[in-house]
Amino acid sequence: KVLILDFGSQVTQLIARRVREAAVFCEIHPNDVSDEFIRSFAPKAIILSGSHASTYEDHELRAPQAVWEAGVPVLGICYGMQTMAVQLGGKVEWSDHREFGYAEVRAHGHTQLLDGIQDFETPEKHGMLKVWMSHGDKVTALPPGFKLMASTPSCPIAGMADEARKLYAFQFHPEVTHTLQGAAIITRFVRTIAGCQGDWQMGSYIDEAVAKIREQVGDEEVILGLSGGVDSSVAAALIHRAIGDQLTCVFVDHGLLRLNEGDMVMDMFAGKLHAKVIRVDASGQFMGKLAGVTDPERKRKIIGAEFVEVFQAEASKLKNAKWLAQGTIYPDVVESGGTKTKKATTIKSHHNVGGLPETLGLKLLEPLRELFKDEVRALGVALGLPADMVYRHPFPGPGLGVRILGEVKKDFADLLRRADAIFIEELRNTIDPATGKSWYALTSQAFAVFLPVKSVGVMGDGRTYDYVVALRAVQTSDFMTADWAELPYALLKRTSGRIINEVRGINRVTYDVSSKPPATIEWE
Numbered sequence: 149k150v151l152i153l154d155f156g157s158q159v160t161q162l163i164a165r166r167v168r169e170a171a172v173f174c175e176i177h178p179n180d181v182s183d184e185f186i187r188s189f190a191p192k193a194i195i196l197s198g199s200h201a202s203t204y205e206d207h208e209l210r211a212p213q214a215v216w217e218a219g220v221p222v223l224g225i226c227y228g229m230q231t232m233a234v235q236l237g238g239k240v241e242w243s244d245h246r247e248f249g250y251a252e253v254r255a256h257g258h259t260q261l262l263d264g265i266q267d268f269e270t271p272e273k274h275g276m277l278k279v280w281m282s283h284g285d286k287v288t289a290l291p292p293g294f295k296l297m298a299s300t301p302s303c304p305i306a307g308m309a310d311e312a313r314k315l316y317a318f319q320f321h322p323e324v325t326h327t328l329q330g331a332a333i334i335t336r337f338v339r340t341i342a343g344c345q346g347d348w349q350m351g352s353y354i355d356e357a358v359a360k361i362r363e364q365v366g367d368e369e370v371i372l373g374l375s376g377g378v379d380s381s382v383a384a385a386l387i388h389r390a391i392g393d394q395l396t397c398v399f400v401d402h403g404l405l406r407l408n409e410g411d412m413v414m415d416m417f418a419g420k421l422h423a424k425v426i427r428v429d430a431s432g433q434f435m436g437k438l439a440g441v442t443d444p445e446r447k448r449k450i451i452g453a454e455f456v457e458v459f460q461a462e463a464s465k466l467k468n469a470k471w472l473a474q475g476t477i478y479p480d481v482v483e484s485g486g487t488k489t490k491k492a493t494t495i496k497s498h499h500n501v502g503g504l505p506e507t508l509g510l511k512l513l514e515p516l517r518e519l520f521k522d523e524v525r526a527l528g529v530a531l532g533l534p535a536d537m538v539y540r541h542p543f544p545g546p547g548l549g550v551r552i553l554g555e556v557k558k559d560f561a562d563l564l565r566r567a568d569a570i571f572i573e574e575l576r577n578t579i580d581p582a583t584g585k586s587w588y589a590l591t592s593q594a595f596a597v598f599l600p601v602k603s604v605g606v607m608g609d610g611r612t613y614d615y616v617v618a619l620r621a622v623q624t625s626d627f628m629t630a631d632w633a634e635l636p637y638a639l640l641k642r643t644s645g646r647i648i649n650e651v652r653g654i655n656r657v658t659y660d661v662s663s664k665p666p667a668t669i670e671w672e
């Protein structure tokens with residue numbers, strides 16, 4: 149497997165994705181792991197990520213010595229190249245001028261890494277690559293033994309290689325898709341240069357994961373909080389494949405789920421997979437606790453705490469359970485363990501099924517810890533979950549609780565569920581001719597929000613005085629920033645018409661045209 153050392157770049161995870169797309173398994177670890185860790189990891193190749201730091205200012209931010217002594221191919225990217233240069237006897241010059249964006253680099257000489265990889269067919273642009281650059285500092289003198297591999301007019305040393313020791317480095321970012329041949333370069337590095345097999349696939353992953361779960365758990369029992377979301381569903385399906393009835397799923401229905409969601413979850417897991425699922429209808433209890441509460445943060449805290457309480461009460465009935473299974477996925481692991489990431493301020497206190505307390509006294513089983521979201525989805529499909537379920541938009545743990553502004557009431561939730569279902573149905577049924585995809589697939593998240601204000605309308609001969617819903621649809625790759633989706637007017641028109649006609653109690657529909665930031669995706 150390949151070891152990626154993270155120096156704190158925002159795109160380190162993309163390196164891992166490209167490596168896995170080349171069917172090679174890899175893991176990301178902080179750049180300051182010990183020499184001993186690297187030796188016992190026994191990587192077949194090492195990749196050093198970029199960073200926000202400057203090789204000048206951050207003298208501590210270096211690769212462990214063992215990287216250079218491991219005798220395996222090393223690829224340095226951006227900061228990774230600079231630290232390679234500094235540590236191996238080259239020179240890096242500080243610059244306050246940041247270069248940012250597209251660049252065309254010229255490949256120099258013949259290296260195994262770039263041989264035959266190019267963007268342009270024309271002879272005058274032979275060997276040129278369109279790449280994405282982002283840097284301030286740059287390497288100004290090659291370390292001994294290195295030769296020039298790539299350059300641009302403003303960055304004469306944009307790539308360097310010591311082919312005898314299989315050390316390679318780029319100032320640009322091959323992991324981002326803007327670097328057109330980036331995937332080809334990373335595949336060449338891990339497969340050809342490092343000689344990794346390229347046998348990392350879902351099918352074999354299932355067999356391995358199943359074997360591992362059986363070994364870990366033995367004949368003990370496991371409980372899992374099923375939310376209907378992608379991660380907990382895939383974890384449940386995988387663990388059920390491994391240990392069948394030793395797994396009990398607890399599905400807490402807080403009354404804030406989407407339309408028919410509870411039945412769908414039961415139908416899938418109890419009905420089709422024949423898994424043991426306990427459905428707890430706790431909606432009355434949740435509504436009781438939420439009565440009169442309007443503050444968004446308090447609502448979140450109440451829903452989170454209540455969830456834990458209900459789950460714990462169920463768990464304590466299962467006397468033999470020794471394990472708590474969770475659908476923790478790789479980005480969760482990296483984010484919480486990341487050493488270099490600054491603590492973000494709490495915009496919203498997140499609650500999800502993964503957030504159960506350690507006080508349950510159970511051992512943790514987290515079979516998805518190594519997987520990215522898209523890999524989790526592929527795994528779900530390979531395990532026989534319906535694509536519709538596995539490719540669903542994310543849904544927040546507090547559910548409709550954060551989509552009903554102000555006080556949460558059952559009547560409001562019922563109206564919102566129906567309006568939301570109409571919007572989702574229209575998005576699924578409307579195909580964009582340019583891409584052939586549905587607007588559900590073209591958006592990252594879409595939903596309706598209930599506004600507890602009444603406005604005047606007219607229906608038939610009568611005046612109405614009813615509630616408002618807002619539609620929200622966004623496009624984003626990481627949910628940290630998002631653009632509102634430019635949905636076709638015809639789609640908005642049909643959705644609005646249907647909601648107002650079919651959902652008595654709502655007489656006005658609006659569309660949210662705010663980006664994140666400054667707005668957030670959810671309204672609370």
Ligand code: XMP
Nearest residue numbers: 497498499500542544545546627668669670
């Ligand atoms: P915001 O509203 O912060 O949302 O732009 C970003 C993404 O996070 C989801 N979200 C949550 N997910 N528990 C979750 O599991 C939560 O408490 C929660 N709050 C927001 C939101 O749906 C969006 O995808």
